[in-house]
Amino acid sequence: MRLYRNMIILVVVSLVLVGALVAVKRMPKGGTAGENTLNSISLSEFDGDQVTEFFIESTEGKYALKKKDTEWELTSGGNFPLNITNIESLITNSSDLNAYKLIEENAVSLDKYGLDNPYRLTIKMSDGTQKVLEVGSLTPTKEAYYMKTGDSNNVYVVYTFIADFIIVTEDELRNKYVFDVYSTDVIKFELDREGKKVFSAEKTEELGWQIKEPLKGNADLVRLTTIFDAFVRATASTYIEENAQDFSQYGLDNPRYVIEAATADKDVKLFIGKSIEGDSLYYGRLDGSNEVFTIEKGSLSFLDIQPIEVCESLIFTPFIYDVSEVVVSIDGKTTVSQIESDSSNTEADKFTVDGIDVISKGREAEEAFRNYYRSIVGVYITELELLDEKPTGTPEISIKYTLEIAPDEMVIEFIPKDDRKYYVFENGEYSGKVINGSVFDEGDGIRKNYERLMKILQEK
Incomplete structure (x- = not known):
């Protein structure tokens, strides 16, 4: 009993000492x-x-x-x-x-x-x-x-x-943040590398985030958000020279990277020069200032990103209720799908494939059609190839949408680049998108889902 009491006393004393240290x-x-x-x-x-x-x-x-x-x-x-x-x-x-x-x-x-x-x-x-x-x-x-x-x-x-x-x-x-704003307030962002535009993105109320260069299209919001979150947390590590006159010693006369960002009322342009040998730092300078500082490489881990990584990979993704007709031409066959869909009342949806009433064939047929539609809008790019001249050739595959919204019609054409890849044309324009032809043969691709759909429609 005495030992038990002494143990309690020891615990209490220990707690008091810990409390004193915390104080x-x-x-x-x-x-x-x-x-x-x-x-x-x-x-x-x-x-x-x-x-x-x-x-x-x-x-x-x-x-x-x-x-x-x-x-x-x-x-x-x-x-x-x-x-x-x-x-x-x-x-x-x-x-x-x-x-x-x-x-x-x-x-x-x-x-x-x-x-x-x-x-x-x-x-x-x-x-x-x-x-x-x-x-x-x-x-x-x-x-x-x-x-x-x-x-x-x-x-x-x-x-x-x-x-x-x-x-x-x-x-x-000092406020050492390069761009002291909330990442959610950023509405413009550009990255140049070795004198070439990696990408330029802009946010509007109407369209949200759009890639403006080197191609035009929807942005990958997850990737952009990651970039913005990193950039607004980036800080100067050490200030090297207050009024530098010779930028060449820092690699800032011909910067390796240039980042431009803006909110509605604030903007910044950051030049990134040489990396410091044996260290995880770059030399940096802000536009309008001759002050040179260092900045952690890790805080700008997105600098070597590829343009395709900030683009939405899907080529064209209209909601099914914004489409009245989609025509797919592939393997020498043209399939016409008519769509009547209301987002507020999907039970009243009507679908036909080459004149066949899908809904009348039951729930399995309806689900097969929806999967077929998902595979049509699920065609994704695999690389970017920016060319001085527009590619030429005859489309082997095409998808034509008739829309209830602007631009009223969208025609996606796939012109062979070689025996495995296709250039992508959107309403006759080539913006640098290239796909691998194997996307059409994937387990959930257009060909397989079309076969499943037609098998169900022909059996019932």
Whole structure:
């Protein structure tokens, strides 16, 4: 019994120790530093909402930021977009800053604390008052910084995990995102590689995402979404040169890749140059700026994508209720299918194949017809071949749709490229699409589904 009781006591003590460790665990930026202090000596306390300006002086330089309406802007010290999250974190944590110990009152020799040339933060309020906080060296144990206020030479120690919130570097002031938007807001995207257009895509309310170059057609939404999600998360890793004059040393005089993207009210053009030998980085630069930075290759894993990968692979996919007739010519035979279909009342659908009433043949026949139709709209491209001149030849296979919607009629023709592949023509136009002829012979392809359908229709 005593052993059991001692075990319980040991567990309770362990839990208390774990709780104590959690209480002093370093918080991520964005939290409030003062929340975790046990023995608190207040160094600053003010309403963060009343801050209108602040100034940073450090070994990196001097930076002045001013609040205009609800937005922060950099008024001196550089020309770069701001990381609002880190700015708000700095203000929040400096508004309730606590030391845990007074080291020396009215110190004369500030140099031993690194406070003769400190990191200085000056915060101005809307009522004209200001607060100055100065940060010196780390203590020998590195668990705290020496700090003082601007109106006193009293030296305090503030835990490192608290002081870190108000020591903001230039990199932390910067918004390092290449394109800081939501991926769902992107409406245009282009990728060039080695001076050639890989693809250009655009979103409209009427048609959604469409590929504009190197061919025209519907986009693969899954693939595009993956690209956009990656691009809006891409960030500059390190800033190399602020005002580069010789772009050739970075491969940016003739960029390997160029990415252009836009939302309704914002756009970006990113140049990607050389990769850094032995490293997983590229050199990069934004249009309108001479600043060169590095960017992780992994964040732009889509750069070597092929045009066909962003195109919807199916050639033409009208809903069955938007089609009144489809005529398939293959193997020297022409099959005419009449369709009357209503998306709101499929029980009333009517289908005929070469004059045969499909619905009257029962449910099995109806399902066989629907499978046949799926195989017609399921013909997919296997490659792209962009040619200077339009291919010529006689179509071996064709599919003609009569539609209830624009463009009223669509004729898909398949002209032999060789003994295995076909060029695809849509209403007489060739856009670079090529299919493998084996698509017609697949288990769920046009030929097999036509055979199944006709067998059922002829048996009943």
